[in-house]
Amino acid sequence: MEAYFRELSDTLCADLAPGEVLLLNYRGEASDFVRLNHNRIRQAGHVHQQALDLDLVRDGRESGASMPLCGALDTDLAQARRLLERLRAQLPLLPEDPHLNYAMEVHDSIHHGEDRLPEPGAALETLLEAARGLDLVGIWAGGEQSRGFANSLGQFNWHSTHSFNLDWSIYRAGDKAVKQNYAGFTWDDDYLAHKIASDRETLDLLGQKTRTLEPGRYRVFLSPGALYELMEMVSWGGFGLKSHRSAQTPLLGMVRDGFTLHEDMTITENHAAGLAPRFTRAGFIKPDRVVLIEAGSYRNCLANRRSAREYGAVVNCADEQPESLEIAGGRLHQDEVLSSLGTGLYISNLWYCNFSDRNHCRITGMTRFACLWVEQGRPVAPVNVMRFDESIYHILGDCLEGLTREHEHILDAGSYEWRSAVSARLPGALVNDFTLTL
Amino acid sequence: MHADWQAVINDFKAVVPDVDFWSLRLVSEETETLCVRDAVVQPPSLVHDRGVHLTFVDRGGCAYAATSALTREGLRTACEQALRWLEPSRRQALVEARQLPWPQHSGSYTTPVAVPWDEWSLAEKVELLQDINRTLLAGDCIVDRQAFLGHRQSEVMLLGSNGATIEQTFHYVIPGYVAVANRGSQTQVRSGGGWRSARQGGLEQLADFGFPDSARQVAEEAIALVEAPECPVTRADLLLMPSQMMLQIHESIGHPLELDRILGDERNYAGTSFVTPDMFGSYRYGSRLLNVTFDPGVMQEMASYAFDDEGTPADRSHLIREGILLRPLGGATSQARAGMAGVANARASNWNRPAIDRMANLNLEPGNSSFDELVSGIEYGVLMDANRSWSIDDSRNKFQFGCELGRLIVDGELRGLVRNPNYRGISATFWRNLAAVGDARSLEIWGTPNCGKGEPNQMIHVGHASPACVFRDVEIFGGD
Numbered sequence: 001m002e003a004y005f006r007e008l009s010d011t012l013c014a015d016l017a018p019g020e021v022l023l024l025n026y027r028g029e030a031s032d033f034v035r036l037n038h039n040r041i042r043q044a045g046h047v048h049q050q051a052l053d054l055d056l057v058r059d060g061r062e063s064g065a066s067m068p069l070c071g072a073l074d075t076d077l078a079q080a081r082r083l084l085e086r087l088r089a090q091l092p093l094l095p096e097d098p099h100l101n102y103a104m105e106v107h108d109s110i111h112h113g114e115d116r117l118p119e120p121g122a123a124l125e126t127l128l129e130a131a132r133g134l135d136l137v138g139i140w141a142g143g144e145q146s147r148g149f150a151n152s153l154g155q156f157n158w159h160s161t162h163s164f165n166l167d168w169s170i171y172r173a174g175d176k177a178v179k180q181n182y183a184g185f186t187w188d189d190d191y192l193a194h195k196i197a198s199d200r201e202t203l204d205l206l207g208q209k210t211r212t213l214e215p216g217r218y219r220v221f222l223s224p225g226a227l228y229e230l231m232e233m234v235s236w237g238g239f240g241l242k243s244h245r246s247a248q249t250p251l252l253g254m255v256r257d258g259f260t261l262h263e264d265m266t267i268t269e270n271h272a273a274g275l276a277p278r279f280t281r282a283g284f285i286k287p288d289r290v291v292l293i294e295a296g297s298y299r300n301c302l303a304n305r306r307s308a309r310e311y312g313a314v315v316n317c318a319d320e321q322p323e324s325l326e327i328a329g330g331r332l333h334q335d336e337v338l339s340s341l342g343t344g345l346y347i348s349n350l351w352y353c354n355f356s357d358r359n360h361c362r363i364t365g366m367t368r369f370a371c372l373w374v375e376q377g378r379p380v381a382p383v384n385v386m387r388f389d390e391s392i393y394h395i396l397g398d399c400l401e402g403l404t405r406e407h408e409h410i411l412d413a414g415s416y417e418w419r420s421a422v423s424a425r426l427p428g429a430l431v432n433d434f435t436l437t438l
Numbered sequence: 439m440h441a442d443w444q445a446v447i448n449d450f451k452a453v454v455p456d457v458d459f460w461s462l463r464l465v466s467e468e469t470e471t472l473c474v475r476d477a478v479v480q481p482p483s484l485v486h487d488r489g490v491h492l493t494f495v496d497r498g499g500c501a502y503a504a505t506s507a508l509t510r511e512g513l514r515t516a517c518e519q520a521l522r523w524l525e526p527s528r529r530q531a532l533v534e535a536r537q538l539p540w541p542q543h544s545g546s547y548t549t550p551v552a553v554p555w556d557e558w559s560l561a562e563k564v565e566l567l568q569d570i571n572r573t574l575l576a577g578d579c580i581v582d583r584q585a586f587l588g589h590r591q592s593e594v595m596l597l598g599s600n601g602a603t604i605e606q607t608f609h610y611v612i613p614g615y616v617a618v619a620n621r622g623s624q625t626q627v628r629s630g631g632g633w634r635s636a637r638q639g640g641l642e643q644l645a646d647f648g649f650p651d652s653a654r655q656v657a658e659e660a661i662a663l664v665e666a667p668e669c670p671v672t673r674a675d676l677l678l679m680p681s682q683m684m685l686q687i688h689e690s691i692g693h694p695l696e697l698d699r700i701l702g703d704e705r706n707y708a709g710t711s712f713v714t715p716d717m718f719g720s721y722r723y724g725s726r727l728l729n730v731t732f733d734p735g736v737m738q739e740m741a742s743y744a745f746d747d748e749g750t751p752a753d754r755s756h757l758i759r760e761g762i763l764l765r766p767l768g769g770a771t772s773q774a775r776a777g778m779a780g781v782a783n784a785r786a787s788n789w790n791r792p793a794i795d796r797m798a799n800l801n802l803e804p805g806n807s808s809f810d811e812l813v814s815g816i817e818y819g820v821l822m823d824a825n826r827s828w829s830i831d832d833s834r835n836k837f838q839f840g841c842e843l844g845r846l847i848v849d850g851e852l853r854g855l856v857r858n859p860n861y862r863g864i865s866a867t868f869w870r871n872l873a874a875v876g877d878a879r880s881l882e883i884w885g886t887p888n889c890g891k892g893e894p895n896q897m898i899h900v901g902h903a904s905p906a907c908v909f910r911d912v913e914i915f916g917g918d
Contacts, residue, residue, distance in 0.1 A: 031894075032523075033893075033894045034523070034526075035703070035893050035894075036532075037532050037701075037702050037703050037705075038532060038702065040530050040531060040532035041526060041527050041530045041531055041532060042532045042533065042703055043500075043502070043792050044500075044501050044502075044523040044526060044527050045501055045502035045503055045504065045519070045520065045523055045792065046502075046503045046504070046516070046519035046520070046522070046523065047503075047504045047505075047790045047791075047894075048503075048504070048505040048506065048507060048512075048515070048516065048519070049489065049504070049505070049506045049790055050506055050507070051487075051506070055481070062481040063481055063482050063484075064481050064482070064483050064484070065483070065484040065485070065486070066483075066484070066485040066486060066487075067486040067487075068486065068487055068488050068489060068506040069506060069507075070506060070507050070508045070509055070512060071507045071509060071511075071512055072509050075509075079486075083484070083486070086484065087484075090482060090560060093560050093561050093564075094479055094482070094564070095479055097478065097479065097480075097481065098478060099478060100481075121522075121523075121525075121526050124526060124530075125526075128530060137702060137703070137705045137706045138706040138893070139706065139707075139893035139894065141894060167706060167707075167893075168706055169705060169706045171702075171705060175710055175832060175833055177705065179706075246581045246582035246618060246620075247581050247582075247618070247620035247625045248581075248582065248618060248625055248627070252623050252625060253623055256622060256623040257623050351709075351831070351832055352828075352829045352830055352831070352832070353829060354827045354828055354829040354838075354840075355827050355840070356827060356838065356840055356858075356860050356917070357858055357860075357916075357917030357918050358625070359623060359624055359625055359858075359917060359918075360917060360918040362917070362918060364827075364829050364838045365829055366829065366830070366831040366832065366836065368831070368832050385831050385832070385833070385836065387829075387831070387836050387838060387862070389838070391918070414895055415893070415894035415895045416890065416895040416896070416897050417788070417790075417897070419894075437838075437862070438836050438838070438862055438864075
């Protein structure tokens with residue numbers, strides 16, 4: 001589709017009137033989705049979608065439109081031209097936009113990910129066979145994702161990848177289950193079998209008598225997956241320049257009251273290690289890294305094109321929300337997690353987090369899946385789901401005892417409208433006095 | 439916009455293979471949005487979308503394909519993709535193909551519109567949003583303000599190989615504004631004018647959201663909340679306004695009653711349910727004051743329609759009557775799997791997703807208490823308005839919700855504002871403490887365009903109408 005997008009953009013840019021600038025973004029996806037329940041296929045299908053976004057700029061004004069692509073050049077060009085006419089008619093009715101900002105320097109880039117995906121039907125057969133006799137529920141999502149950018153200044157960028165994301169849980173009884181994910185670019189039957197075998201061991205533990213904890217403060221270990229849920233909340237306005245300047249960041253205490261996190265906390269938006277394209281929808285090229293929090297202190301914000309113009313900053317992201325967050329590892333070795341936890345709660349997953357007091361970055365949410373009670377470094381029982389309510393300033397601040405040296409590379413399984421390209425590299429966290437409330 | 443589907447249908451019929459049954463769902467949408475933030479007009483957005491979703495049922499298998507490539511070749515490729523998944527489906531199907539519903543009826547539906555979107559010019563709409571921005575700047579501690587106005591038109595056509603033809607056209611208006619006030623490290627947000635909600639209909643719907651008249655009050659309350667005391671930590675009566683009842687109904691009645699959750703489909707993502715099939719017909723979900731309906735016929739509500747996306751005609755049903763649980767939110771496929779009656783709520787978020795059980799319009803029916811009677815019946819409690827935080831466990835039982843605004847109630851009278859109001863409870867007991875239900879005069883129509891669920895994920899609009907309600911003995915608290 002790169003050639004098709006190039007032809008579309010060349011033709012549309014050639015049509016422009018003097019003084020007009022056109023920004024074009026292409027989105028494409030050809031994905032298989034197979035939904036599973038009780039280790040059988042609930043829904044199976046394929047989605048092919050392509051869309052073109054057009055942003056027309058003239059006299060300091062901008063207006064945008066989006067359209068599906070049917071793949072027939074004449075039809076798609078005719079539709080795009082109709083939309084451009086509507087945008088042309090609209091622009092004079094708008095006031096000048098003081099925050100208008102798009103890349104003026106030309107930086108071309110091409111990235112074609114290699115297609116090393118397995119035949120999805122065969123991969124599924126492997127999964128269902130490995131999980132024979134188990135109550136497995138989840139989804140296979142896999143295929144090609146493409147993004148493209150072009151503008152009338154002559155810039156052209158292309159980014160395509162072939163990836164899969166197999167996300168599943170295996171239930172023992174009631175709500176007691178182990179959650180797993182296997183995502184990436186190359187498939188390995190043996191690795192999957194190892195994961196399922198590990199699940200079977202955890203399921204044995206889930207068969208132990210369940211404990212119900214009383215509300216109170218507990219020593220806990222947050223797995224990288226659990227920490228990811230918390231960081232998704234912090235990322236919701238936490239690092240954006242606009243949310244900082246308008247006092248809406250949940251990290252307001254760090255920038256207004258001098259609050260700090262633990263000195264081991266260094267948080268980076270690691271664009272270079274992410275799955276998302278390195279170009280933004282306005283043609284800017286993201287830097288390799290943006291240090292957000294360093295040694296517990298707030299450092300830099302993520303600035304999108306409009307905030308950058310409004311506040312005089314440099315564009316360093318597409319949206320002001322991390323797409324490839326990384327937390328630096330600590331000194332705790334993975335093998336020492338349970339012994340270091342001693343007696344407490346191993347939290348494998350958190351769920352449905354939200355702010356209970358945004359000004360203090362206080363977050364509530366639920367434990368979910370295989371959370372285990374640990375005594376003297378040994379998991380002894382599953383725990384019924386509990387609600388927590390705790391500030392990040394405690395969890396990753398004065399109550400943080402250690403971070404694991406190892407990271408987990410988490411590929412977001414989200415697929416609202418399009419498959420997600422968000423990822424994160426996170427350690428696990430050992431935390432004291434973590435508050436459970438209900 | 440008028441979707442001209444005939445060429446697509448002809449091309450599809452020219453390439454569709456010989457299968458036991460096929461259905462074709464064609465969706466065309468146009469969405470226009472305008473936003474003014476801090477008096478700066480944001481670039482307007484116009485989104486066209488158009489695609490088809492085809493489903494094949496054949497020799498014990500079922501599979502789908504969806505495509506935006508609406509050429510004959512594109513449709514042929516989509517058919518091949520669906521055929522590719524038929525074979526694995528035959529071998530490993532969870533649901534027997536004979537259980538899958540085929541649309542049996544033809545019909546149509548169109549949202550009534552009194553004032554069409556285009557009746558106001560772009561300049562008029564922008565000027566209105568600018569006026570609201572000016573009004574929202576009610577003090578020097580207002581640090582951010584936005585006014586938003588959007589419109590979506592959606593045309594959906596469902597064809598079956600048995601000749602069933604359903605055509606539905608929906609119009610939505612999506613308004614709202616928000617003011618953010620700050621002093622030091624205390625920030626408070628207040629919204630109004632339908633923010634985070636929407637309605638079917640035209641611009642005539644704006645007035646019912648208080649759009650734009652409530653803008654001044656929204657800004658003044660944001661400022662007042664910055665200086666207000668924290669919501670007290672207490673166990674007391676709770677008076678929820680309709681803008682929060684919407685969320686309470688959604689999370690702790692709507693989701694747990696979805697039959698596909700009860701059947702386990704959502705256990706890997708959205709979760710399961712504390713409700714089990716044996717509860718229907720006898721389980722006391724709430725007090726005798728609790729009456730909840732599935733009602734696709736409230737014209738202004740977001741999820742009104744004549745047929746769901748499986749082609750089942752949609753009618754009003756009681757899900758809970760006088761507190762007793764009667765019926766789940768399950769479409770024809772789920773009904774066949776569970777062997778129980780449900781409602782017409784199999785819906786897809788767009789052409790690129792298959793239909794699953796969704797909430798649609800889920801309403802709490804009004805009672806007999808005036809708003810003054812609700813307040814006067816409370817010795818000590820808190821009124822909470824407008825949701826801002828939501829969290830609930832995967833069985834939809836243990837919840838914690840927060841609101842934009844709280845107001846103390848002492849000795850039957852409304853007192854001062856309190857900030858950061860939160861409350862928590864357990865669905866299975868919370869609704870049994872429903873002590874008073876407002877009458878029709880306090881009923882408001884709300885909903886959300888952002889109900890998330892499903893694998894692959896689907897974001898869909900749902901409607902919730904409710905009066906204000908009083909709950910006894912609730913755990914209430916504020917911020918740090």
